[in-house]
Amino acid sequence: MNNIFSNIDAVKHMTAAISREADPERAYRIMEVCGTHTMSIARYGIASLLPANISLVSGPGCPVCVTSQADIDNSIDLAYGAARKLDSGAVQITTFGDMLRVTGSDGRSLYNAKAERNNVHIIYSPLDTLSLAKDNPDKHYVFMAVGFETTTPMAAGLVHTAAQQGISNISVLSMCKTMPAAFDLLLADPNAKIDGFLCPGNVSIITGSSIYEPIVAAKKAAAIVGFEPMDILSGVLEIIRQINKNDYHVANTYTRAASSDGNKKAQALTNKIFEPCDARWRGLGWLKGSGMAIRYEYMDYDAISLYNLNTRREEQPTQCRCGDILRGYIAPSACPLFGKACTPMTAVGPCMVSSEGACAAYYKYRI
């Protein structure tokens, strides 16, 4: 399998164009919004291929990283049977593996619950929950739904299918979020000082390009890009050109997967099951209309109402600087715990736990 988008000659050609066109008199701050981009950039050493006046800043696009401490605490309580109205022992958790080692305020994680209680199941697809639930009708399965526009349709697919097949021992704890409110926040934040955004191609496959219009309306550059070196570099070139010409529009170099309208079927599935709600983000606080709550009609599948979870519970302050990293204020290496108290094996914050977190990327590739 030969990957043309990481071809070395093509990459050289592209970086030469970037060096030629970047104005040495000014600085360019470009935010890669998505955690998968952060990983690609670190892994391929893309920052080192760019002139010094172009900096790439990580953004709030890793779903595990932006999950609030309150939501994490709720998940862990659920796994330990501490939540109210709980027939302890019957509750089973299904989750993406990334959530496993994020620690709660009391120092426990889903990983501990898995080891101690054997009731946490790592799945690849939300639909994997269905077969578990069918095989064990005496247990109740709660899927921990984290993710952005890319992943919410899959959680919706689980509820839709469970309802259709009349499977009642399944629910979803929705911590799903949408990007636009986070963009608004970053655009309005004078400290973030972002000139352009590398927009996540995977989100765009579902949403189309319209969600990025506010970026260009605020006179910042935007390019929808995929995840290979050529994708990212072509996005950087596009952004530099938009800035140099003072001409802003949502460019798309990921046309091989993302169309301008997005995926209407996935959007419809999401809207059938979910509706917008306010959501709390780690580091960004409460953002209006940025969450996805299960609609009233599907209440029987909503773990928050089923188990009476308090999404507004208090959060304990910690030394972790994930919040500042997600806003683009600091790089992970500026956190005093980075690489010392906090490593992937002894992760303090979610940015180090998640395989797409900025701290994990910086640590793994020693930036």
Add this chain to the structure above:
Amino acid sequence: MIHFYPLQKLAKYVNIERIEVRIMCVGIPAKIIECDEISAIVDISGSQREISLLTLDAQAAAGDWVMVHAGFAVTVLDPAEAEETLQMMLDMANE
């Protein structure tokens, strides 16, 4: 096939043994072996699994490549378009 993450590369990238457990946001290209209206059996770099077509807004048939997110096909991929895209990027750098 030339899209995105070859699976072995991906395994290294997320540093896991079992590829399936940690990939949440990354799309994986897969080839359809057989399909009906709502689901398909696909080949992902040599291993087979069932995926859902609930979120695929295009017709797909055996032999097509699709991008898979968390067990759901989200778009049909066209290998020829990948070549064209690369050419477009190279042209862009020449402008």
